Amino acid sequence: MNGSTPVSEIGERSLIKRLSGIFNVGCNPDVRIGSGTDDCAVIDISEEEYMVITTDMLHRKTDFPLQMTPWQIGWMSAAVNFSDVASMGARPIGFLSAMGFSKDTDIAFVEGISKGMDDCAKFCGTSVIGGDIDTHDELTITGTALGKVKKSELLTRKGARVGDKVCVTGFAGSAGAALHAIEQNIDVPDSLLNKLLTPIPRVMDAMELARSGAVTCMMDTSDGLAMSLHDLADLNGVGFVIEEDALPIQAELSEFITYDTDILTEFALYTGGDFELLFTVSPEMLESAQSVCYLNVIGEVVGQEVGTVISCRNGQNLTINRKGYLQLGD
Amino acid sequence: MNGSTPVSEIGERSLIKRLSGIFNVGCNPDVRIGSGTDDCAVIDISEEEYMVITTDMLHRKTDFPLQMTPWQIGWMSAAVNFSDVASMGARPIGFLSAMGFSKDTDIAFVEGISKGMDDCAKFCGTSVIGGDIDTHDELTITGTALGKVKKSELLTRKGARVGDKVCVTGFAGSAGAALHAIEQNIDVPDSLLNKLLTPIPRVMDAMELARSGAVTCMMDTSDGLAMSLHDLADLNGVGFVIEEDALPIQAELSEFITYDTDILTEFALYTGGDFELLFTVSPEMLESAQSVCYLNVIGEVVGQEVGTVISCRNGQNLTINRKGYLQLGD
Known part of the structure; x- marks a missing residue:
């Protein structure tokens, strides 16, 4: 076709921005936050509460490695x-x-x-309430999850302030390293493989953090730490200094990668699939956050002019690249 | 694999029943109606209101004939x-x-x-509030729609009583005939083709009917009139007598089929894609329903022992078969 441009040429983030322009929710009184910015859309349902809702399409080729059991496929689709x-x-x-x-x-x-979906839903304190079945050449599962939150406790990607501490739950890089290993036919310990195949959604931690009032902004690290940091930097007009030494690397991962710290840092920053929480906390509220959730402080919010950088063990500051797990490349 | 049974062997309705057994929502206090029975799941959101939610996966091979424009694909996915x-x-x-x-x-x-999605959402008084983009070999779109309804006005598939009038909006069989025609490379008038490619969700009619208090049960005819009648018959423990003469056939369809009434009745009963409302109304409330919505009375609710039958022009009563549009055959 004359003058046609394939979607791969502009990449996922740019395409989302273009489509969000078409999906103008400005005049929808039911909607507090619409498409394109946060992990969920937010709907006004009563005086006291919002409903949040999200949808994700997964399929065999991209999301379900052949090692996955049916139960794990179901769990993953819900998680x-x-x-x-x-x-x-x-x-x-x-x-x-x-x-x-x-x-x-x-x-x-x-x-x-x-059964995997149901177990994950039950783990998250709820259940599978509806759906659709369809014939399809390729196994494809689109999940939709709903949640409720008190208006005063809603957390979004917006709110980070210079001086806030940057925190994450769990480990970074484990799922990405496991995926890399199985793609290369390298044996990988179960403790890493489970991070890839049975990610645990941080529902309880997140609810406690929301209640604590300590968090200034939050998102998950599904596309990797680097990509998530850049998303938050863009949206909040800030920069980040991340301490390489503070990156939470799983012991089994260090052992697996035979303690090559450069490669460990690469995995921690640039691979997705960990589904941990990335959030910022004002310094005076850090103890409150720590009292309700096991978290790692990995850096600090700084001015936009600093950029998003990693402070390396050798004393150098290096730019964290805007790359990670994306459907269309970027 | 030993002892394996393909899903095609048990069919869509039976598979849904089996999966609904796994997805037991009995203990979920947020849920009023769960998976497997109604067109939407129903969630308790406040003292006064329920939220309803539904999801549907469509894709190129099954749902988007090559004649469809991108705009129509988007419209259809939302509709x-x-x-x-x-x-x-x-x-x-x-x-x-x-x-x-x-x-x-x-x-x-x-x-x-x-743009098609957005236009359909706007037509229905709302907007596209979120989503996901994914790479996939086959064009695949899963839509999720949300609605709110006063608790006293919620309509479900359950509630039909013997003596109630059976009503439908719009026409029956137009979309199915158009699909048949394009599959056979037969020229089809735009007025029929539009019924197939740009179905109009009966949102306004449905809200008015809900407010009228006249409706005892309701569903849509997406899988065809016959299949929908059987679904309602099973759930309500009733039968139906449908008057062949009362089936609402679009004038252009009669002309297109050159007035072969047997074939017209076949299309009206056994093809899907019309997306009209099928509902029952107590006789004393029929006028109230008629005052808010243009509807066709096509028959009456009878005892289960009568079955689901069509009263033909020649005076015979024939059984309406349990067949229509199903993903896995039944």
């Missing part, structure tokens, strides 16, 4: 969505799944997926 | 979901779309789809 609900500080209240599979799929396979 | 919201008598309050397309897809194509 990625509940992680988005968690990012807003909300309590999960339901999950819907639209599943597409070929007609010759074994019923036990579909039931295994459903 | 099928808003039709489910309408079935519950709810006011639409938002739409989310998860879109999967290949990397070489033209940006203008994706923007066209998005």
Whole structure:
């Protein structure tokens, strides 16, 4: 076609921005936050509460390595969505799944997926409340998760202030390293593989953090730490200094990578799939946050002119690149 | 694999029943109606209101004939979901779309789809509030629509009583006939083609009907009139006598089929895609319903022992078969 431009040429973030321009929610009185900025859309449902809602499409080629059991496929499809609900500080209240599979799929396979979804929903304190089944050449699952949150406790990506501490839950880089290993047919310890195949959405931590009032902004690290930091930097007009020494590396990962610290830092910054919480906390509230959640302080919010940098062990400050897990490349 | 059974062997309705058994929502206090029975799940959000939510996966091979423009693909993806919201008598309050397309897809194509979605959402009084983009070999769109409804006005599939009048909006069979025609490369008038490619979700009619208090049960006819009648018959423990003469056939369809009444009845009963409302009304409330919505009375609710039958022009009563549009056959 004359003058046509493939989506791969502009990348995921730019395409989302263009589509958000079409989906103008300015005049929708039910909507507090619309598409394109946060992990969930936010809907006004009553005097006291918001509902948050998110949807994510996963499929065989990109999201379900052949090592995954049906149960893990189901768990993953729910977990990625509940992680988005968690990012807003909300309590999960339901999950819907639209599943597409070929007609010759074994019923036990579909039931295994459903059991995994159900178990993840129950783990998050809720259940699977609806869905759709469809025939599809490639196994495709679109999950939709819902949550409720008190208006005063809603957390969004916006709110970071210079001087705030940058915190994450759990470890960084484990899921990415495990994916890399299985793609290269390298044996990988279960403790790493589980991080990739059965991510735990940080729902309880997020609700406690929301209640604490300590958090100034939050999102999840599904696309990797670097990409998430850049998203927060853009939205808040700030920079970040991250301490290389403070990156939370799982012991089994250090061992697996035979303590090559450069590669460990690469994995921690530039691979996705960890589904941890990344958030900022004002210094005077740090103790409150620490009292409700096991967190790692990895750096500080700085002025935009500093950029998003990592303070290395050798004393150098290096720019953190805007790269990570993206569907269309960027 | 030993002892494996493909999903095609048990069919869509049976598979949904099996999965609904896994997704037990009995203990979820937020949920009023869960998966497997109604067009939407129903969530308790406040003293006065329920939220309804539905999700539907569509894709190129099954749902988007090549004749469809990108705008129509987007419209359709939203319309099928808003039709489910309408079935519950709810006011639409938002739409989310998860879109999967290949990397070489033209940006203008994706923007066209998005514009169609947005226009359908605006037509339904709301907007696109969120979503996800994904790479996928086959164009795949999962929509999720949300609505709010006063608790006293919620309509469900349950509530039909013997003696109630059976009503539908719009026409039956137009979309199915148009699909049949384009599959056979037969020229089809635009007035029929539009019914297939740009279905109008009956949101306003449904809200008015809900407010009228006249409706005892409701669903949409997305899988065809026959299948919908059987679903209502099973759930309500009733039968239906439908008058062949009363089936609402579009004039252009009669002309197109050259007035072959047997074939017209086949299309009206056994093809899907019309997205009209099918509902029952107590006889003493029929006028109230008629005063808020243009409807066709097509029959009456009878005892279960009568079955679901059509009273033909020649005086015979024939059984209406349990068949229509289903993803896995039944």
